[in-house]
Amino acid sequence: MNGDNARLADAVPTCSCGGHCAQIVMTITLPGRNAPAALVRNVPAEVCQNCGETQFSIPVxxxxxxxxxxxxxPEDVAIVPVYNLAK
Ligand SMILES: [Zn+2]
Structure with a gap:
């Protein structure tokens, strides 16, 4: 008897810690090409419900x-405030 417990392909991504991940959409900051930083809106990501790690899929x-x-x-260019906790 083989395969009764074969794993189904899981639509919910799993973290390396074993926790389940929630799909979210977030805004992230990247190093800018012609600017100190660039914002990217509507980035799909998975956040582990256990350890809080954020992961991006390979296509993303x-x-x-x-x-x-x-x-x-860029669809928009904005001037953003920059804060520094080291000061
Ligand atoms: Zn995790």
């Missing part, structure tokens, strides 16, 4: 990397 990571290489024009 590829898109973020290509943004860093200037693949796409």
């Amino acid at each position: 990571t590829v898109r973020l990397m290509s943004l860093l290489q200037g693949s796409q024009q």
